Amino acid sequence: MNKKEFWDNKYLNNKTGWDIGYASTPLVKYFDQISDKDLFILIPGVGNGYELEYLWKAGFKNVYAIDFSEKPIKNFLDRNPDFPEKQIICNDFFEWSISIKFDLIIEQTFFCAIPPALRKQYVKQTYRLLSEQGKISGLMFTFPLTESGPPFGGSIEEYQGLFREKFTIRKMEECYNSIPPRQGNELFVILEKKID
Ligand SMILES: C[S@@+](CC[C@H](N)C(=O)[O-])C[C@H]1O[C@@H](n2cnc3c(N)ncnc32)[C@H](O)[C@@H]1O
Known part of the structure; x- marks a missing residue:
């Protein structure tokens, strides 16, 4: 969903079934x-x-993140007090702009959490935020797309149709090392920004 209150309530009520508690x-x-x-x-x-x-x-100093819900950001900063606060932004991803161009955007249960009607905006916004040879890498769910998310799924064909105009699809295949509950239900993707 794209409503901040929806996600705030999930965090406040500890209804965070997607949260695996460790880096996937x-x-x-x-x-x-x-x-x-x-x-x-x-x-x-x-x-x-x-x-x-x-x-x-692991020593990556130029890592940034954004989420519009305050609670998980606070949780993160409590665990990582040495992390630069300006690199974890509390804002709506679709309304946000920054002068930095990113080499890499990591996808992990965000694309599949937003309403499918916003997917074209996801393509536009990631494209805008990436540097010339930048790429999106990460995981996307592949169960049938229904109205009953989040999470919302989709198929390789849909994702290819969505991204291929603006991105070269370097990899989009069943993920072989998913965590057990997600085995067979997610793709690993590497999508490289096409130069205009
Ligand atoms: C399913 S959770 C995934 C969180 C994290 N990636 C994980 O795997 O644990 C989706 C996250 O996206 C955030 N979110 C949803 N729509 C957003 C938007 N438009 N702008 C910023 N954050 C958003 C929610 O607050 C929530 O933390």
């Missing part, structure tokens, strides 16, 4: 093979931020 295995494996610690990385809809914490502790 496929993303950790992906992060571990990145050698350039100077990359500018953004995690939208970061929630409690376990992937952000992992990257920060």
